Amino acid sequence: MGGIDVSTLATLIAIAAAAGVFGGILAGLLGVGGGIVIVPALYFALSLTGSDPALTMQVAVGTSLATIVFTALSSSWGHYKRGALDMALLKRWAPAILVGVVIGGILGGVVSGYILVAVFATVAAVVALDMIFRKPGNDGPPRSFSPRVWAATGVFAGAISAMMGIGGGTVCVPVLNFLGYDIRRAVGTSAAIGFVIGLPGALIYAATGLGQTGLPPFSLGYVNLIAAALIIPLTTSFAHVGVRIAHTISQRALRLAFGAFLMLTSLRMFYDLIGAF
DSSP states (O other): TTTTTTTHHHHHHHHHHHHHHHHHHHHHHSTTTTHHHHHHHHHHHHHHTOHHHHHHHHHHHHHHHHHHHHHHHHHHHHHHHTTOOOOHHHHHHHHHHHHHHHHHHHHHSSSSSHHHHHHHHHHHHHHHHHHHHHHHOOOOOOOOOHHHHHHHHHHHHHHHHHHTOOSSHHHHHHHHHHTTHHHHHHHHHHHHHHHHHHHHHHHHHHTTTTTTTTSSSSTTEEEEHHHHHHHHHHHHHHHHHHHHHTSSSSSHHHHHHHHHHHHHHHHHHHHHHHHOO
16 A cells, blocks of 8 residues: 555554444444444544544545445344334435435535544534433334424434444434434434435545545545455444344443443544644
8 A cells, every 4th residue: 555564554454454343343233334433443544644634534434434335234134124124214314314415425525624523523422421311211102293303303414424424323323212213223224324324425525535635545535445345344244243232232221332432432532633733
C-alpha cells in the first residue's frame, strides 16, 4: 500500500480484522450495522498512515458505510428467520430514511471531519444515557403517530447515520423502542434499515471524495477498498453470532449492552477530538 511500511500495514490489517469480528457481532446483537465500532477503529488505523485527521474521519465513515451494505444483509436475514423483522414498518420508514441519507451523505462529504467526530460522539453519548437509564416501559402495542412524525424521524435517523457512518441502529433502535416496539423487533428491523442507509451513503461518499488529495492508498473517493475487503467477510460471518446472542439474553441486558458500548465509544471519540485541538 504505497509508502506504508510493513509494521504499519500489519497493524492496519490486525485492527481491520478485529473491527470486522467485533462489528459483525454487534451488528447482529444490536442491529447497529457494525459502524459504531468500525468507524473509530478505522479512524485509529488509518491515522497511522499520517493522513490528515479530518480527512481520515471521512474515509473511516465512507468505508464503514460500504461494509454495512453487506453486514446489514447478513444480520437482517438472521433476524427475519426469527420473526424479528417488521416488514410493514420497514416499508413505512425506508423512504424518509433514504431522503435523510442523501442529505447526511452530502453534508458528511463536504464538511470538516472534525464536525463528523463531534456529531458521532455527541449522538452516541445521548443514546447511551437513554438506553442505560430509561426505565423499561410496558409491553403494550406500539404507539400510533402521524405520517409526518414518521417522516421527520426517518429523515433525522438517515441523516445522522450517514454522517456517522453507521447502519442506523444507533438512532433507530432507541427511537423504535421509545415508540413502543419490542427491543428485539426494533433491533431486527434496524438491521434491515442498515442496507437502506449503507448503499446510497457509500456511493455518495465515494463520489464526493473523488479527486481529493491525500487519501490513503487504494481509496475510491472516501471509501478505502482494502479496508472494506478485509472487514466485509468477517462482519457478515460474525453477524450471525450476534443474532443468536440477541435472541437468548434478556431485553434489559440487551439495552444495557447497547448503552454501555455506546458510552465507551463516545468517550473515546471526545478524547480524540479534544486532543486534536
